[in-house]
Amino acid sequence: NFMLTQPHSVSESPGKTVTISCTRAGGSIASNYVQWYQQRPGSAPTTVIYEDNQRPSGVPDRFSGSIDSSSNSASLTISGLKTEDEADYYCQSYDSTNQGIFGGGTKLTVL
Amino acid sequence: EVQLVESGGGLVQPGRSLRLSCEASGFTFDDYAMHWVRQAPGKGLEWVSGISWNSGSTVYADSVKGRFTISRDNAKNSLYLQMNSLRTEDTAFYYCAKDKAASGTYWFDPWGQGTLVTVSS
Numbered sequence: 001n002f003m004l005t006q007p008h009s010v011s012e013s014p015g016k017t018v019t020i021s022c023t024r025a026g027g028s029i030a031s032n033y034v035q036w037y038q039q040r041p042g043s044a045p046t047t048v049i050y051e052d053n054q055r056p057s058g059v060p061d062r063f064s065g066s067i068d069s070s071s072n073s074a075s076l077t078i079s080g081l082k083t084e085d086e087a088d089y090y091c092q093s094y095d096s097t098n099q100g101i102f103g104g105g106t107k108l109t110v111l
Numbered sequence: 112e113v114q115l116v117e118s119g120g121g122l123v124q125p126g127r128s129l130r131l132s133c134e135a136s137g138f139t140f141d142d143y144a145m146h147w148v149r150q151a152p153g154k155g156l157e158w159v160s161g162i163s164w165n166s167g168s169t170v171y172a173d174s175v176k177g178r179f180t181i182s183r184d185n186a187k188n189s190l191y192l193q194m195n196s197l198r199t200e201d202t203a204f205y206y207c208a209k210d211k212a213a214s215g216t217y218w219f220d221p222w223g224q225g226t227l228v229t230v231s232s
Contacts, residue, residue: 001173035218037156044206044222045156051218090156094217098170100146100158 002026004103011109020106022091023073032093034074039088086110113137120226133190133207141185144210147192149203164213197230
């Protein structure tokens with residue numbers, strides 16, 4: 001197994017851009033696709049990015065994903081922040097034994 | 112519209128068993144792998160188990176291996192999680208989630224609304 005490490009929390013002002021990192025410890029970040037999920041309080045998670053950088057239909061293009069092999073990390077970038085983006089965000093991948101792996105989650109505050 | 116509806120949660124004593132169900136609609140159930148993911152109250156997400164479209168492959172998190180059993184009934188469009196020897200640390204909301212493909216790509220989408228399992232004496 002490997003671990004995915006995210007910052008516990010980030011905050012930024014409306015209209016600005018924020019980036020949430022997800023660093024893989026053990027193995028290459030490029031080995032397996034990374035997904036990003038948004039979870040608002042009291043609701044189930046929904047996908048904002050899949051397969052590293054793909055955006056599901058209905059997700060605004062303010063959301064983008066990338067991977068960086070030099071830092072062995074994935075990133076979720078949200079531009080033009082809106083108060084409705086305030087939520088918990090989780091990165092997710094899977095390991096060589098086909099076990100799912102989640103990052104610890106990042107609480108995004110838009111203030 | 113894809114819908115996943117979990118049921119079967121509740122309060123159970125440590126060491127006892129519980130069976131969760133997830134009823135699927137709005138898609139061809141036997142074309143997709145399925146998963147269970149849990150979330151302890153106020154905590155992060157933890158993948159629990161996955162099953163391929165034809166039940167030929169099942170995988171478990173180390174934390175539940177040997178205690179939990181995932182299964183599916185494609186004729187009933189239903190996914191199950193049999194949980195035995197429950198521990199207090201199994202207390203969580205349990206979500207079922209659809210995979211993108213038949214054998215499992217580990218993109219969980221969508222998710223059900225979750226069912227709460229509380230393990231306490």
